[in-house]
Amino acid sequence: MQSIETRVVQIDPSQPSLEILQQASNVLQAGGLVVIPTETVYGLAANALNSTAVERIYQAKGRPSNNPLIVHVCSIGHAKEFVDHWPANAQKLAESFWPGPLTMVLKSNGLVSSLVTAGGDSIAIRLPSHPVARALIQVSNLPLAAPSANTSGCVSPTSASHVVKDLQGKVEMILDAGSCELGIESTVVDVRDENIQILRPGSVTSSMISEVLRCKVNQPDSLVVPNTAMVSPGMLEKHYAPRTLAIWIETDFWQIAGEMKTKGLQIGVLAMEKTPGALCLGKDPVEYARKLYGALHALDDMGLDRILVIAPPDLPEWFAVRDRLRRATVRL
Numbered sequence: 085m086q087s088i089e090t091r092v093v094q095i096d097p098s099q100p101s102l103e104i105l106q107q108a109s110n111v112l113q114a115g116g117l118v119v120i121p122t123e124t125v126y127g128l129a130a131n132a133l134n135s136t137a138v139e140r141i142y143q144a145k146g147r148p149s150n151n152p153l154i155v156h157v158c159s160i161g162h163a164k165e166f167v168d169h170w171p172a173n174a175q176k177l178a179e180s181f182w183p184g185p186l187t188m189v190l191k192s193n194g195l196v197s198s199l200v201t202a203g204g205d206s207i208a209i210r211l212p213s214h215p216v217a218r219a220l221i222q223v224s225n226l227p228l229a230a231p232s233a234n235t236s237g238c239v240s241p242t243s244a245s246h247v248v249k250d251l252q253g254k255v256e257m258i259l260d261a262g263s264c265e266l267g268i269e270s271t272v273v274d275v276r277d278e279n280i281q282i283l284r285p286g287s288v289t290s291s292m293i294s295e296v297l298r299c300k301v302n303q304p305d306s307l308v309v310p311n312t313a314m315v316s317p318g319m320l321e322k323h324y325a326p327r328t329l330a331i332w333i334e335t336d337f338w339q340i341a342g343e344m345k346t347k348g349l350q351i352g353v354l355a356m357e358k359t360p361g362a363l364c365l366g367k368d369p370v371e372y373a374r375k376l377y378g379a380l381h382a383l384d385d386m387g388l389d390r391i392l393v394i395a396p397p398d399l400p401e402w403f404a405v406r407d408r409l410r411r412a413t414v415r416l
């Protein structure tokens with residue numbers, strides 16, 4: 085792929101410059117790619133109505149074309165423009181959680197590029213709360229297809245520097261508004277019929293959705309088939325994963341770490357509590373989520389042999405964080 089010039093532009097989230105938004109909007113209108121800050125992670129945005137532009141997202145990420153993209157909109161009315169049917173449950177969830185980290189899967193009316201929906205008849209839609217993302221959608225007056233702004237399978241970016249090291253030369257513009265507030269991707273929920281199904285856990289939990297809809301919400305106990313170090317690397321469920329081999333540690337941390345050090349391996353550790361030599365992300369799941377991808381990027385950049393991840397507790401409030409960590413790690 086030919087390298088293009090990437091402009092990294094700082095933008096103040098509390099007062100986004102109209103001039104910069106207009107420049108980003110011009111890039112999008114012309115079929116270009118703009119990396120945008122959102123409250124979850126940075127997104128790699130293109131005009132969802134333009135197939136040539138959307139195709140460039142897949143190329144820049146190396147993403148398989150059968151994995152559909154989320155469409156970002158600026159209002160409930162804007163969301164309705166792209167669906168065949170707006171169920172009462174969608175209205176209730178939008179009123180409760182939009183703008184914010186909730187993506188709803190609905191029936192598409194076929195208006196966005198079929199590449200966005202990977203040829204399927206459903207569409208995933210989200211109204212982000214980040215002021216820069218919202219303002220850009222408004223100024224450009226476009227629905228923006230935007231996956232996380234990282235090479236497919238790698239750790240999502242929560243700061244512009246994460247994006248620069250990964251996608252420089254592949255996008256026209258990166259809007260740098262500092263670090264993302266929530267740090268993990270939005271909850272994805274299928275609301276097409278009465279069988280409400282969580283497809284990806286996130287900051288909006290199944291019990292929060294259940295409370296609003298006053299019905300049962302389906303969420304598999306564990307969303308991930310555990311990776312094992314035994315299977316061939318090509319078979320690993322590699323998602324949100326650092327390049328360094330990361331290992332999920334439920335028990336016997338000291339013993340395992342000791343054995344690795346004896347073998348001369350350089351190890352990094354991700355912990356909840358202060359542990360010598362470890363990056364400590366704390367015991368609060370919200371704070372842990374905010375810092376998680378930054379910590380994985382930092383550990384990955386250290387050229388270590390192994391990253392040991394001390395598993396957070398198996399409690400509902402840790403569900404989304406555990407989901408991401410399980411996908412980033414293998415089990416011994």
Ligand code: TXA
Nearest residue numbers: 124126127152153154189206207208230231232269270
């Ligand atoms: O927080 C987020 O959702 C971020 C920011 C940028 O908005 N975006 C993000 O996009 O995480 P991505 O592409 O990395 O993840 C989108 C997820 C994927 O798991 C994809 O399979 C699923 O949403 N998805 C997209 N469209 C879908 C559809 N029509 N039906 C079911 N799942 C869908």
Ligand code: MG
Nearest residue numbers: 231232240269
């Ligand atoms: Mg992603």
